[in-house]
Amino acid sequence: MTNKDNPTSAGVLGPELIVRTIRGSLHSGILKAAVSLDLFNIVSRGVDDVDGVTEAISGDQRIVRMLLDALCGFGLLAKLDGRYSLTPFSRSFLVDDPEAFASSADYREVFAVQWQAFGGMDQLARTGRPVIDPRKFGAEASYWEALVRYLIPFAVAPAEAAARLLGFDGKARRGTRILDLACGSGYLGYRLAQLDPEAAVVSNDWENVLKVSRSVATKMGVADRVSYLPGDSLSLGLGSGYDLVIVSRVLTTMDLEGKNRLLGRAHSALKPGGAVLINDPIADDARVAATDQLAFALLIAGFHEEGGTYTFVECREWLAGAGFVNVKYHPVPGESSLVTARKA
Ligand SMILES: C[S@@+](CC[C@H](N)C(=O)[O-])C[C@H]1O[C@@H](n2cnc3c(N)ncnc32)[C@H](O)[C@@H]1O
Numbered sequence: 001m002t003n004k005d006n007p008t009s010a011g012v013l014g015p016e017l018i019v020r021t022i023r024g025s026l027h028s029g030i031l032k033a034a035v036s037l038d039l040f041n042i043v044s045r046g047v048d049d050v051d052g053v054t055e056a057i058s059g060d061q062r063i064v065r066m067l068l069d070a071l072c073g074f075g076l077l078a079k080l081d082g083r084y085s086l087t088p089f090s091r092s093f094l095v096d097d098p099e100a101f102a103s104s105a106d107y108r109e110v111f112a113v114q115w116q117a118f119g120g121m122d123q124l125a126r127t128g129r130p131v132i133d134p135r136k137f138g139a140e141a142s143y144w145e146a147l148v149r150y151l152i153p154f155a156v157a158p159a160e161a162a163a164r165l166l167g168f169d170g171k172a173r174r175g176t177r178i179l180d181l182a183c184g185s186g187y188l189g190y191r192l193a194q195l196d197p198e199a200a201v202v203s204n205d206w207e208n209v210l211k212v213s214r215s216v217a218t219k220m221g222v223a224d225r226v227s228y229l230p231g232d233s234l235s236l237g238l239g240s241g242y243d244l245v246i247v248s249r250v251l252t253t254m255d256l257e258g259k260n261r262l263l264g265r266a267h268s269a270l271k272p273g274g275a276v277l278i279n280d281p282i283a284d285d286a287r288v289a290a291t292d293q294l295a296f297a298l299l300i301a302g303f304h305e306e307g308g309t310y311t312f313v314e315c316r317e318w319l320a321g322a323g324f325v326n327v328k329y330h331p332v333p334g335e336s337s338l339v340t341a342r343k344a
Pocket residue numbers: 144148151152155181182183184185186204205206209231232233234247248249250
């Protein structure tokens with residue numbers, strides 16, 4: 001990968017990249033305002049024109065129109081004859097609805113924390129210490145519950161790619177035993193379980209986060225094939241004989257010892273021939289081109305004392321150290337990549 005391949009790098013945009021980057025928080029600010037003002041819930045209640053929304057938030061009509069139109073530009077609202085409506089994405093992720101995967105309330109919580117991290121980057125570089133109190137991310141911290149719902153959109157493309165890679169898109173897979181370590185919402189494993197009607201999933205995370213996983217499993221129609229393993233994935237008994245172990249968006253927050261330990265435990269839990277599936281924003285080997293993934297390291301550092309983004313070469317080394325063979329890198333559209341490896 002070179003930065004000429006990357007649509008958000010200076011190699012492609014030229015100096016416009018500087019202005020675009022300074023302005024990068026504009027989109028974030030617009031969505032932040034929309035969830036702070038509860039616009040998606042207001043529209044979902046049928047208040048669907050500029051005057052109605054202006055009245056509902058006691059706002060300014062000119063700016064409310066701009067905000068609603070900008071959200072149409074994002075694909076988060078639709079407009080027909082001056083009436084706004086939710087789109088499938090905003091209906092699934094941005095309203096307080098029992099059927100939705102996440103709500104504006106989750107995003108309000110995440111925005112508050114992420115903007116604090118964005119604003120504290122210079123302080124982070126001086127001190128090396130997370131800008132956000134690490135206790136917010138400690139074992140069983142309640143913030144994880146909102147965070148894992150917020151992360152579901154990041155699991156959608158990797159889940160489809162993983163399904164294709166691992167043969168879940170035909171009739172080949174039957175009765176796959178899946179262990180999802182630090183599963184968060186569990187979306188990735190549950191999507192695979194939807195595609196293999198005899199699959200069984202063991203979901204591991206902290207007990208409070210598993211409340212979220214349970215509700216996602218129910219929404220995805222696989223709850224009767226999921227069991228739960230609450231507790232620390234680095235020390236808990238995980239069982240054995242699995243066909244597939246998922247390690248998604250968790251290695252980036254661990255120190256080297258934690259990563260080696262987790263991958264070693266994944267290896268032990270697999271049956272011979274079983275596969276590990278890693279999903280993460282992975283940087284290019286030279287660490288010069290993967291714009292979003294290299295930037296993501298600074299977001300992680302804003303919250304965690306350890307970790308950051310890693311390269312495929314590093315990941316291959318950890319996997320080989322844990323005993324895995326046949327290690328492969330698979331690009332996915334979007335921020336994440338997948339890595340697969342087998343137990344011999
Ligand atoms: C960034 S989220 C990723 C969740 C999910 N795997 C995904 O891809 O969306 C990290 C998850 O790891 C969990 N976690 C972190 N350390 C853990 C540990 N030692 N044992 C179990 N779960 C852990 C957190 O509770 C959180 O749900």
